[in-house]
Amino acid sequence: MSSPDSNEPIQTSPQPAKISRRRLFGAVGAGAVIAAGAGAAVGRLTAPESASEYGDVVAFHGEHQAGIVTPAQDRMHFVAFDVTTDSRDALVALLRKWTEMAERMTVGEEAHPDGAIGAGEYKPPSDTGEALDLDACQLTLTIGFGPSLFTTPDGRDRFGIADKRPTALVELPKFTGDALEPARSGGDICIQACANDPQVAVHAIRNLARVGFGTVAVKWSQLGFGRTSSTSTSQTTPRNLFGFKDGTRNIKAEETSTVSDFVWVDPKDDQPWMGGGSYLVARRIRMLIEPWDRTVLHEQERVIGRSKGTGAPLGQKAEFDELDLDSKGPRGPLIDKDAHVRLASKEELGGIQILRRGYNFTDGSDGFGHLDAGLFFIAYCRDPQKQFVPMQQSLAHNDAMNEYIKHVGSALFAVPPGVRAGEFWGSSLFGAPPGPVAEAEK
Numbered sequence: 169m170s171s172p173d174s175n176e177p178i179q180t181s182p183q184p185a186k187i188s189r190r191r192l193f194g195a196v197g198a199g200a201v202i203a204a205g206a207g208a209a210v211g212r213l214t215a216p217e218s219a220s221e222y223g224d225v226v227a228f229h230g231e232h233q234a235g236i237v238t239p240a241q242d243r244m245h246f247v248a249f250d251v252t253t254d255s256r257d258a259l260v261a262l263l264r265k266w267t268e269m270a271e272r273m274t275v276g277e278e279a280h281p282d283g284a285i286g287a288g289e290y291k292p293p294s295d296t297g298e299a300l301d302l303d304a305c306q307l308t309l310t311i312g313f314g315p316s317l318f319t320t321p322d323g324r325d326r327f328g329i330a331d332k333r334p335t336a337l338v339e340l341p342k343f344t345g346d347a348l349e350p351a352r353s354g355g356d357i358c359i360q361a362c363a364n365d366p367q368v369a370v371h372a373i374r375n376l377a378r379v380g381f382g383t384v385a386v387k388w389s390q391l392g393f394g395r396t397s398s399t400s401t402s403q404t405t406p407r408n409l410f411g412f413k414d415g416t417r418n419i420k421a422e423e424t425s426t427v428s429d430f431v432w433v434d435p436k437d438d439q440p441w442m443g444g445g446s447y448l449v450a451r452r453i454r455m456l457i458e459p460w461d462r463t464v465l466h467e468q469e470r471v472i473g474r475s476k477g478t479g480a481p482l483g484q485k486a487e488f489d490e491l492d493l494d495s496k497g498p499r500g501p502l503i504d505k506d507a508h509v510r511l512a513s514k515e516e517l518g519g520i521q522i523l524r525r526g527y528n529f530t531d532g533s534d535g536f537g538h539l540d541a542g543l544f545f546i547a548y549c550r551d552p553q554k555q556f557v558p559m560q561q562s563l564a565h566n567d568a569m570n571e572y573i574k575h576v577g578s579a580l581f582a583v584p585p586g587v588r589a590g591e592f593w594g595s596s597l598f599g600a601p602p603g604p605v606a607e608a609e610k
């Protein structure tokens with residue numbers, strides 16, 4: 169068992185008991201107590217491989233927010249909000265309330281104590297109810313703050329935090345080939361919900377959005393399935409919608425010094441309130457599935473730079489063999505000059521790395537008979553301007569994959585450090601002392 173203040177992944181019992189929201193209903197309070205009381209796991213090294221493990225709980229409290237290096241779950245619901253008030257007090261009250269709700273939902277409780285049925289027949293229920301009977305399913309909720317929260321596009325400092333905006337938190341530059349849709353880009357606040365059951369992730373976002381009425385409005389949201397990265401060495405590498413293993417050379421939680429160098433912000437980097445936090449880059453990348461599906465296997469593998477079956481780098485045998493960027497094959501370099509893995513590799517980028525945590529998406533078809541599908545790319549980095557930007561510049565200019573993809577949405581958020589008992593999401597930014605959650609409207 170981990171301490172309640174740690175969200176470091178830890179080894180847990182192999183078969184944690186299933187916990188039902190109903191059984192938990194009204195029985196216990198804080199996450200740690202629930203985890204212990206129900207015999208559930210608090211964080212784990214291995215990804216769940218079956219429904220029987222869906223009772224797992226990932227600790228909400230800790231030095232860092234959960235949902236970054238904690239093992240990537242199978243499903244995601246991501247939302248970006250606009251803040252619709254100019255009142256700092258209203259915003260802080262909402263962040264406090266959201267924190268309290270997140271503490272509850274991540275251990276499998278209803279969003280509020282009286283929940284879906286407890287407030288009586290003559291009040292709208294304070295929990296929407298669709299996750300009743302479902303377990304925590306490793307739900308993680310991760311919050312981030314966009315550049316526009318600090319200064320509005322017309323230059324206003326609505327919440328008195330303009331001087332706390334980190335230098336790294338500026339809009340991403342336009343990259344070659346970008347076809348960004350404003351309605352799928354930006355946002356003042358984001359919340360990433362990941363879980364092993366889509367209904368649990370959707371329930372969490374729905375209930376957070378619901379209590380935000382009058383303070384925030386949903387700007388855009390995205391559902392994702394089939395994680396496209398591993399964030400732990402114990403997870404098998406999943407496949408993306410091009411059919412390739414994705415995440416083989418991702419940063420893994422167990423590589424602690426790489427994680428410190430490339431994921432967590434040091435308090436001395438810039439703004440001390442961001443110490444222990446990170447930056448989240450989100451890109452909705454449409455994958456042009458039909459042309460890809462008509463492309464011969466040899467070309468698909470050349471574009472990626474890896475074998476489709478094994479995931480091995482071209483010229484190698486096994487998935488985790490080293491990339492050989494120097495050797496020549498019969499028709500030129502083993503891994504082409506414009507292969508995706510070459511251009512995104514630390515070897516070609518002066519040592520730069522990022523932590524990827526994206527999801528596949530399919531949003532029906534586009535009206536022309538084409539699948540509207542792709543990769544909802546999420547990266548966490550210590551400084552997006554020094555990591556994501558040069559990497560994406562290199563890919564945007566030269567990547568052979570560009571023929572088959574289109575970036576249609578983009579956003580950047582500062583992800584504050586983790587929450588400790590008595591704190592709330594963003595308390596290091598807003599400097600407000602710990603206190604009870606204001607009883608806001610339900």
Ligand SMILES: C=CC1=C(C)c2cc3[nH]c(cc4nc(cc5[nH]c(cc1n2)c(C)c5CCC(=O)O)C(CCC(=O)O)=C4C)c(C)c3C=C
Pocket residue numbers: 408410412413414415416417418451453454455472474491508509510512513514522542543545556559560563573
């Ligand atoms: C700016 C960063 C990246 C974007 C955008 C991106 C899009 C993208 N990637 C794939 C599929 C694969 N990517 C793979 C490796 C890989 N990709 C990035 C970065 C971006 N990808 C990095 C840093 C790496 C690792 C490079 C290395 O060091 O080897 C792979 C290979 C397997 C792996 O290592 O993960 C695949 C496959 C798609 C389909 C896509 C956009 C739709």
Ligand SMILES: [Fe+2]
Pocket residue numbers: 508512
């Ligand atoms: Fe990639």
